[in-house]
Amino acid sequence: MLTKSLTLCCLLALVLPTLAEVGWWRTAQFYQIYPRSFKDSDGDGVGDLNGITQQLAYLKEIGTTATWLSPIFTSPMADFGYDVADFYDIDPLFGNMEDFEKLLERAKQLDIKIILDFVPNHSSDECDWFIRSAAGEEEYKDFYVWHTGKVVNGIRQPPTNWISVFRGSQWTWHEGRQAYYLHQFLAKQPDLNYRNPKVVEAMKDVLRFWLRKGVYGFRIDAVPHVFEVAPDSNGDWPDEPRNEYVSDPEDYSYLDHIYTTNQPETIDLVYQFRQVIEEIDQELGGDDRVLLTEAYAPLDVLMQYYGNSTHNGSQIPFNFELLSNINFNSDAYHYSELLHNWLDNMPADKVANWVLGNHDQSRIGTRLGADRIDATNMLLLTLPGISVNYQGEEIGMEDVWISWEDTVDPQACQSNQQEFERLTRDPVRTPFQWSDEEFAGFTNGSSTWLPVSDKYKLVNVKRERGIALSHLNIYKQLRALRDEPTLKQGDVTVNAIGPNVLAFKRSLAGHKSYITVININDDVESVNLDSVFTELSSQLSYVVVNDKSARRKNDVTYANSVLLMPKEAIVLSTI
Numbered sequence: 001m002l003t004k005s006l007t008l009c010c011l012l013a014l015v016l017p018t019l020a021e022v023g024w025w026r027t028a029q030f031y032q033i034y035p036r037s038f039k040d041s042d043g044d045g046v047g048d049l050n051g052i053t054q055q056l057a058y059l060k061e062i063g064t065t066a067t068w069l070s071p072i073f074t075s076p077m078a079d080f081g082y083d084v085a086d087f088y089d090i091d092p093l094f095g096n097m098e099d100f101e102k103l104l105e106r107a108k109q110l111d112i113k114i115i116l117d118f119v120p121n122h123s124s125d126e127c128d129w130f131i132r133s134a135a136g137e138e139e140y141k142d143f144y145v146w147h148t149g150k151v152v153n154g155i156r157q158p159p160t161n162w163i164s165v166f167r168g169s170q171w172t173w174h175e176g177r178q179a180y181y182l183h184q185f186l187a188k189q190p191d192l193n194y195r196n197p198k199v200v201e202a203m204k205d206v207l208r209f210w211l212r213k214g215v216y217g218f219r220i221d222a223v224p225h226v227f228e229v230a231p232d233s234n235g236d237w238p239d240e241p242r243n244e245y246v247s248d249p250e251d252y253s254y255l256d257h258i259y260t261t262n263q264p265e266t267i268d269l270v271y272q273f274r275q276v277i278e279e280i281d282q283e284l285g286g287d288d289r290v291l292l293t294e295a296y297a298p299l300d301v302l303m304q305y306y307g308n309s310t311h312n313g314s315q316i317p318f319n320f321e322l323l324s325n326i327n328f329n330s331d332a333y334h335y336s337e338l339l340h341n342w343l344d345n346m347p348a349d350k351v352a353n354w355v356l357g358n359h360d361q362s363r364i365g366t367r368l369g370a371d372r373i374d375a376t377n378m379l380l381l382t383l384p385g386i387s388v389n390y391q392g393e394e395i396g397m398e399d400v401w402i403s404w405e406d407t408v409d410p411q412a413c414q415s416n417q418q419e420f421e422r423l424t425r426d427p428v429r430t431p432f433q434w435s436d437e438e439f440a441g442f443t444n445g446s447s448t449w450l451p452v453s454d455k456y457k458l459v460n461v462k463r464e465r466g467i468a469l470s471h472l473n474i475y476k477q478l479r480a481l482r483d484e485p486t487l488k489q490g491d492v493t494v495n496a497i498g499p500n501v502l503a504f505k506r507s508l509a510g511h512k513s514y515i516t517v518i519n520i521n522d523d524v525e526s527v528n529l530d531s532v533f534t535e536l537s538s539q540l541s542y543v544v545v546n547d548k549s550a551r552r553k554n555d556v557t558y559a560n561s562v563l564l565m566p567k568e569a570i571v572l573s574t575i
């Protein structure tokens with residue numbers, strides 16, 4: 001039988017005993033809030049800050065340590081807040097600065113840390129910096145990337161062939177400035193020029209401002225897009241090469257993005273942002289502040305985000321191994337390989353993190369099937385390190401089909417009626433399902449910005465609280481288990497036991513071991529855990545079961561013959 005195994009010596013076990021000293025974030029539960037869809041307090045059909053404040057106790061209920069909010073800054077909302085017009089203020093749709101301060105205050109009472117989404121790749125074209133840059137004001141002239149273009153046969157053309165992530169040229173002509181400006185995303189999202197030190201300093205000031213206000217760090221969006229290749233001595237850039245497999249010249253994947261993504265300078269910028277974090281740690285004291293970085297990049301590049309021998313980087317470079325690679329048909333070997341990819345390649349003194357959803361990716365229940373929701377939450381919460389959950393995954397929300405007419409995501413709207421379903425991110429951004437009341441208790445208004453799932457009467461917080469083995473209650477049990485020293489500090493050994501069963505063992509000297517066992521498919525399986533793990537007791541006790549299980553909590557089983565029903569997912573412990 002093919003098995004892969006690994007023992008990760010967790011440094012935590014060797015270091016200091018209490019969590020505060022170790023760093024709160026090392027075993028934290030992060031929860032991503034998508035503010036437009038979390039809770040609407042004023043009846044306009046769009047979620048807001050007061051809504052979040054009202055529902056913070058729910059985050060406490062499910063054991064959240066810190067929550068990161070998708071952008072809440074002033075924005076014309078061409079890309080739902082990922083186009084920032086004022087990095088120093090709150091968009092009126094979400095509330096105002098006073099509301100934000102109230103949110104921080106309530107979060108502090110509940111001991112939940114607030115993290116903000118920082119969007120460095122560009123600003124809105126309505127940002128004051130861009131307006132001044134377009135007008136050629138000396139201070140701001142080079143805040144963005146400008147070029148007069150090239151003239152071919154007497155016709156002016158953009159300086160390069162680069163294609164926007166949202167289709168079409170990355171260059172838009174600006175009449176006022178008489179030049180093209182660069183935008184990797186929408187024309188309304190001009191790219192900031194990070195080769196100008198004034199821009200880097202301006203962005204660091206933004207970080208300082210919010211840290212001093214009381215946020216505990218940032219999730220940095222779309223890091224790979226921050227830098228383009230440096231221009232040559234004439235101020236020109238090279239064209240990107242063709243991707244032969246794609247024939248639509250407007251499509252982003254028509255080119256290989258070797259000059260516009262994952263440039264080496266990006267890593268250094270993250271190190272510089274981390275220095276700002278540490279500077280504020282020094283200035284204000286208290287608990288550590290953290291950087292979470294979003295980068296879809298090769299594993300060896302991602303590992304550099306953690307830092308190098310002389311520089312600290314992001315404490316949490318998002319681990320998208322599972323999110324990006326697992327599919328409906330993945331077998332246990334594939335799961336095991338992806339877990340190993342991170343654990344085996346991570347620098348020795350760093351902490352792993354696990355991300356299974358976000359506002360850009362199809363939900364687990366839709367991608368892997370609703371009967372695998374508990375299994376993936378088990379992975380998320382019993383593997384070592386940090387868990388990152390996207391709102392709604394804990395109650396098993398699924399993607400909501402949305403018609404072309406109702407589609408609002410710019411990535412989809414820029415395409416057409418044939419393509420939009422492949423591109424739209426609206427299905428994962430629908431209103432949170434609080435109860436079986438109208439609009440799932442999300443709003444008391446008369447409409448919502450995206451439709452509410454028609455499953456909300458069955459899938460909602462209120463109902464799931466009352467069902468013993470609901471997704472929500474299993475999530476809460478798993479969360480409570482994370483307070484065990486073994487789960488906080490223990491080693492991990494990961495194995496596939498044949499193609500259908502994934503198992504991993506957490507162990508810590510002097511404490512019980514915990515074994516997570518997941519039957520990924522629909523056969524009844526009988527597995528011998530002694531064949532892959534050492535030092536198990538001959539009998540094991542059920543600690544968490546899902547609703548596929550024929551056993552109950554506290555039942556016992558022999559380690560050498562654990563019977564698993566189809567899609568059963570359990571946590572066992574040594575006795």
Ligand SMILES: *[C@@H]1O[C@H](CO)[C@@H](O)[C@H](O)[C@H]1NC(C)=O
Pocket residue numbers: 041042043444445
């Ligand atoms: C919705 O709730 C808000 C805040 O409690 C209140 O001001 C508003 O009048 C309510 N709207 C409706 C239609 O009930």
Ligand SMILES: *[C@@H]1O[C@H](CO)[C@@H](O)[C@H](O)[C@H]1NC(C)=O
Pocket residue numbers: 267268271308309310311
């Ligand atoms: C670490 O990063 C810094 C800053 O980017 C860089 O100057 C230095 O060369 C790197 N060190 C190593 C050993 O890679």
Ligand SMILES: *[C@@H]1O[C@H](CO)[C@@H](O)[C@H](O)[C@H]1NC(C)=O
Pocket residue numbers: 278309310311312
């Ligand atoms: C890295 O961060 C740790 C913890 O904040 C700090 O003690 C250490 O001095 C930092 N190292 C560098 C090279 O900045």
Ligand SMILES: CC(=O)N[C@H]1CO[C@H](CO)[C@@H](O)[C@@H]1O
Pocket residue numbers: 079082083121165185186189221222360
């Ligand atoms: C990876 C990625 O696309 N990240 C963000 C960068 O900015 C765009 C445009 O605002 C966002 O849509 C993306 O989420």
